[in-house]
Amino acid sequence: MSELYAGSTYSACIDMVRKMIMNKQIAYSAPDILSKALSPIFLSIIQIIESKRQDLGIDAERFAQTLCFESSVSILESASLEHLILDLPLITRFIAGEAAVAYSIRGIVDALDEEHKVKRIAGAYLAALTYLILNAQIPQ
Amino acid sequence: MYIPEAQKAGLVELQFTVLPEDEWLIGISDLGYFQGIGFSLPLAFDEQFNAVYEDYIIRSSSRDSMFRSESEDILIPSGKSILVPSDGDLISIDEVPTHSDSSEFDGPALESSIDEEEQFQIEFHSDQTLYAFLPGIFYCSKHNKTVDGVLIEVNHKEILEQTVPSFKPEFVTTLDIHSALAIDSDGSVREVGYDMKTVGKFATGLISTESLEFLQDESIREPLSFNDAAFSEENKISKKLLKLLSPEELKQAYVSGAIVTGQLMTLLHDINSYGISPRGRIYIKNSKYPDGQVIEVEYQSLNCILDLSLDAGISIPSDLEIEHDISKLSFAKLIGCSREVDIETTILDTYYYLQGVIGLSPTKDEVLELLVGGSSFE
Numbered sequence: 001m002s003e004l005y006a007g008s009t010y011s012a013c014i015d016m017v018r019k020m021i022m023n024k025q026i027a028y029s030a031p032d033i034l035s036k037a038l039s040p041i042f043l044s045i046i047q048i049i050e051s052k053r054q055d056l057g058i059d060a061e062r063f064a065q066t067l068c069f070e071s072s073v074s075i076l077e078s079a080s081l082e083h084l085i086l087d088l089p090l091i092t093r094f095i096a097g098e099a100a101v102a103y104s105i106r107g108i109v110d111a112l113d114e115e116h117k118v119k120r121i122a123g124a125y126l127a128a129l130t131y132l133i134l135n136a137q138i139p140q
Numbered sequence: 141m142y143i144p145e146a147q148k149a150g151l152v153e154l155q156f157t158v159l160p161e162d163e164w165l166i167g168i169s170d171l172g173y174f175q176g177i178g179f180s181l182p183l184a185f186d187e188q189f190n191a192v193y194e195d196y197i198i199r200s201s202s203r204d205s206m207f208r209s210e211s212e213d214i215l216i217p218s219g220k221s222i223l224v225p226s227d228g229d230l231i232s233i234d235e236v237p238t239h240s241d242s243s244e245f246d247g248p249a250l251e252s253s254i255d256e257e258e259q260f261q262i263e264f265h266s267d268q269t270l271y272a273f274l275p276g277i278f279y280c281s282k283h284n285k286t287v288d289g290v291l292i293e294v295n296h297k298e299i300l301e302q303t304v305p306s307f308k309p310e311f312v313t314t315l316d317i318h319s320a321l322a323i324d325s326d327g328s329v330r331e332v333g334y335d336m337k338t339v340g341k342f343a344t345g346l347i348s349t350e351s352l353e354f355l356q357d358e359s360i361r362e363p364l365s366f367n368d369a370a371f372s373e374e375n376k377i378s379k380k381l382l383k384l385l386s387p388e389e390l391k392q393a394y395v396s397g398a399i400v401t402g403q404l405m406t407l408l409h410d411i412n413s414y415g416i417s418p419r420g421r422i423y424i425k426n427s428k429y430p431d432g433q434v435i436e437v438e439y440q441s442l443n444c445i446l447d448l449s450l451d452a453g454i455s456i457p458s459d460l461e462i463e464h465d466i467s468k469l470s471f472a473k474l475i476g477c478s479r480e481v482d483i484e485t486t487i488l489d490t491y492y493y494l495q496g497v498i499g500l501s502p503t504k505d506e507v508l509e510l511l512v513g514g515s516s517f518e
Binding site: 113 | 300
């Protein structure tokens with residue numbers, strides 16, 4: 001039951017955010033608001049992985065990464081920002097790397113534990129997506 | 141990914157996930173050689189097949205017992221059993237659409253002229269595995285070794301109705317920059333040259349004194365767990381980057397960051413110790429080694445000078461199975477006179493090129509200068 005629930009939550013989240021972006025309902029000015037609006041997608045991805053962790057085994061991270069990437073691409077497309085897809089892998093890795101350092105500096109010692117990997121992948125994609133969408137809104 | 145039009149030595153990073161602690165490979169490659177990543181060409185009929193096939197044409201054409209199948213564009217003898225590659229399954233000719241009823245073939249009935257004893261089978265290669273190949277000196281984090289090239293099998297896995305590929309071009313990043321970024325003591329970003337003094341001077345933690353605020357934070361007295369803090373640092377970093385960098389500057393910032401610099405230094409140290417010359421190892425990731433493996437290879441064209449043989453191509457004495465799989469792979473070289481090359485030729489060509497631009501034992505500064513200078517070697 002739980003996996004079915006997680007899967008349908010995910011598609012619903014994607015659809016909702018895509019609609020919000022296409023109808024320009026998300027206020028682009030505030031990073032926190034956009035980040036909050038995008039986070040259900042990534043939370044539901046984490047939920048899918050957690051509910052299927054036994055079956056996924058060693059593929060869990062690879063699967064999480066594919067799902068996060070595809071979702072981010074889909075959101076960028078709905079915001080007509082297809083040209084930024086090329087920047088996505090690099091900025092995600094950049095943020096993931098800097099965040100790993102930042103968590104350690106803050107004294108969150110268990111951040112690099114194996115069990116948190118999927119959350120960190122999702123977090124990096126969420127932050128990268130927020131950055132890319134908001135940056136495109138800033139008048140150059 | 142930046143693809144140069146001419147041969148050019150550049151810094152290339154290969155990472156399969158976004159997390160910094162996972163496996164990464166960093167190296168100096170020449171992306172002009174294949175105009176990007178090299179993908180293996182479909183295997184042509186091999187010599188054995190050609191010999192049998194020519195013999196067949198000579199014998200059959202003399203008896204006019206052949207015809208051209210338009211759809212297949214290959215000569216197929218009607219009524220004969222034939223082996224066609226279809227995931228390794230055998231298909232008899234009856235299942236292959238033929239034109240034996242076509243009125244354009246006049247003359248004697250085709251079947252009557254066929255001798256049952258002359259039935260012969262054409263064997264195609266059924267292992268048409270696609271490989272992606274990147275030549276160059278790469279350092280592999282998991283094996284702590286440098287290799288002469290990276291070879292990755294491209295396949296797909298269906299997981300929960302989602303196709304998860306083993307290799308995506310997104311895994312490969314060209315780190316081509318002309319200058320680096322550094323952060324001043326007042327938190328402002330400025331462009332600097334890229335050399336041993338300035339590498340690794342960009343970190344989002346240094347951007348402002350905000351990062352020290354947590355010291356006054358009450359919560360710091362309690363050890364925090366990741367579950368309470370998940371996403372928090374990522375969001376802070378994206379906010380900081382938003383204030384400071386445009387997407388165009390991201391690559392500069394990334395290359396100037398501590399993580400890439402750390403990786404690069406490991407590579408430079410290895411080049412310092414062993415120079416620019418073949419290591420006799422390649423990195424392979426395929427169905428036999430899904431997690432990636434460094435294997436020892438021998439370059440027969442280098443050895444043939446010593447033992448006066450005419451052998452060429454790589455040989456892998458420790459793993460004949462892999463040797464059989466990869467020694468026949470060919471790739472399309474697109475720089476200069478384009479032609480088909482194998483793994484050995486590509487690796488040796490790349491080394492000759494790199495030795496030409498940076499010499500046999502360059503210093504760390506010389507390598508860095510080459511990577512940003514864009515000096516092109518004709």
